[in-house]
Amino acid sequence: MNEETFNISIRKFLKMVGVSSQREIEQAVAKALASGSIADNTALPVKMTLEIPGVQLKVGFDGEIHLG
Template sequence: MNEDELNISIRKFLKMVGVNSQREIEHAVARAVREGTITGTETLPARMTLEIAGLRLKAEFDGEIRLEPGAAP
């Protein structure tokens, strides 16, 4: 195994996930505000699941997306 190649590959994957996830969240928030589903002041619980079948890895990460500073859940 080449440690440098592994590290580069992981970083590229995480960058792609981060950029695309941010875009998807921004579009979903804009759509929900436009449709009146949310007001745009909420704090929304969020969960990300990372799966790599070949490693039998399934890791879940919980957090929140705040739409305003100090927003309530």
């Protein structure tokens, strides 16, 4: 295994996930705020799951996103 190629590939994947996830979250929150379904001082529970079936990895991450 080439460690440098492996690490670069991981970083590229995580950057894509981070940028895409942020955009999706921002759009969903803006829509929810506009419809009045959430308040602008809400704390939103959030979950994310990372899966890599080829190595039997499935790990969950929990947290909160605070709007105000």
